[in-house]
Amino acid sequence: MNDWALKSSASVVCLIVVLAVFAPWLSPYDPQDIDVAMILKPPSWQHWCGTDSLGRDLLSRMLYGARVSLAVGFVAVGISLFVGVCIGAVAGYMRGTVDMILMRLTDMMLCFPTFFLILAVIAFLEPSIWNIMIIIGLTSWMGVARLLRAEFLSLRDREFIQAAESLGVKPLRLIYAYLLPNAIGPVLVSAILGIAGAVLLESGLSFLGLGVQPPDPSWGNILTESKDYLEFAWWLSFYPGMAILITVLAYNMLGESLRDLVDARK
Numbered sequence: 039m040n041d042w043a044l045k046s047s048a049s050v051v052c053l054i055v056v057l058a059v060f061a062p063w064l065s066p067y068d069p070q071d072i073d074v075a076m077i078l079k080p081p082s083w084q085h086w087c088g089t090d091s092l093g094r095d096l097l098s099r100m101l102y103g104a105r106v107s108l109a110v111g112f113v114a115v116g117i118s119l120f121v122g123v124c125i126g127a128v129a130g131y132m133r134g135t136v137d138m139i140l141m142r143l144t145d146m147m148l149c150f151p152t153f154f155l156i157l158a159v160i161a162f163l164e165p166s167i168w169n170i171m172i173i174i175g176l177t178s179w180m181g182v183a184r185l186l187r188a189e190f191l192s193l194r195d196r197e198f199i200q201a202a203e204s205l206g207v208k209p210l211r212l213i214y215a216y217l218l219p220n221a222i223g224p225v226l227v228s229a230i231l232g233i234a235g236a237v238l239l240e241s242g243l244s245f246l247g248l249g250v251q252p253p254d255p256s257w258g259n260i261l262t263e264s265k266d267y268l269e270f271a272w273w274l275s276f277y278p279g280m281a282i283l284i285t286v287l288a289y290n291m292l293g294e295s296l297r298d299l300v301d302a303r304k
Contacts, residue, residue: 044299047291054285058104067095069102069255078271088273090263099255100277106256107285110171110240111233117175119229122182127213129183130190141187144180152177153239160248170249174236182228189221227297234289241282257282 057064066086073093081088087096129140156173163169193199194217202216243249244258252259257278264274 043291044295047288047295050284050288051292054104054288055108057101058108061101061105065095065098065101067098069094069098070253071095078267080271081273087277088271090260090274091267091271096260096273096277099260100257100281103255103257103260103278104281104285106167106250106254107237107240107282108233110167110174111236111289113171114174114178114236114240115229115232117172118179118232119182119225121176122179123186123218123225125179126183126186127190127218130187130194131209131213131217133191133194137187140183144183147177147180153242156239156243157248160243165248165251167250167254170240170243174239178232178235181232182225185224185228186221189224190217193217193220224297227293230289230296231293234286234293237289238282238286 071094073089076085076089076093078091079085079089079093085095085097087100090096090099125140125144129137155177159173159177160169163173199212199216202212207216240249240256241258241261244256245262247259247262249258250256260278261275264271264278267274
């Protein structure tokens with residue numbers, strides 16, 4: 039069952055990434071083209087996913103929206119990984135007072151609900167895709183830091199680490215050449231799960247009008263427009279909603295499957 043989940047979720051993730059990367063070549067129309075003669079047309083052979091309130095092709099906007107959602111996921115997780123790895127590695131290696139200070143900082147950040155913390159920060163900044171990436175990354179590193187710290191603490195007293203220390207290996211090299219490679223598995227699993235969370239956060243922020251701004255397409259702001267036409271334009275909410283559901287579910291299944299694989303090898 040785990041093997042099936044791993045293969046199927048990895049296939050879906052790869053498909054989504056390919057669709058996002060090749061969106062300019064796969065899109066049948068320009069996502070910004072307005073056609074007043076095709077306003078709110080249901081799915082057809084001409085427009086597979088229908089059109090929106092300005093006559094724009096929904097499939098094209100969905101493909102370009104995938105690029106935005108995945109870009110936010112990868113960049114935000116990259117930022118959170120960098121911050122979390124730095125803090126977790128230092129805390130796990132140094133232990134003592136340094137560990138206590140860094141972990142109390144982490145606990146303090148965990149006290150704030152992430153979504154509302156992001157809303158509070160965005161209230162003082164101009165809504166943009168880059169601000170969303172940075173803010174999500176800087177408010178979601180805590181899990182990585184705690185996970186890596188725990189891995190470092192379990193590895194710190196192993197024989198090969200003690201042997202490296204006795205040979206005079208410097209702390210920085212010890213961390214990044216000996217400890218980190220042996221602790222990176224669970225961190226990468228956490229990063230994959232973090233991409234799903236970042237995609238969901240970006241969609242929620244764009245739905246509220248605080249993320250990607252029109253006319254640039256994203257799954258969240260397509261959903262925002264759909265709420266005014268739910269009674270007679272079901273496709274405007276169905277397709278972006280399914281895209282978010284499938285993407286988040288695929289990344290979560292991939293992360294959980296890899297976690298089981300990592301745990302089985304320990």
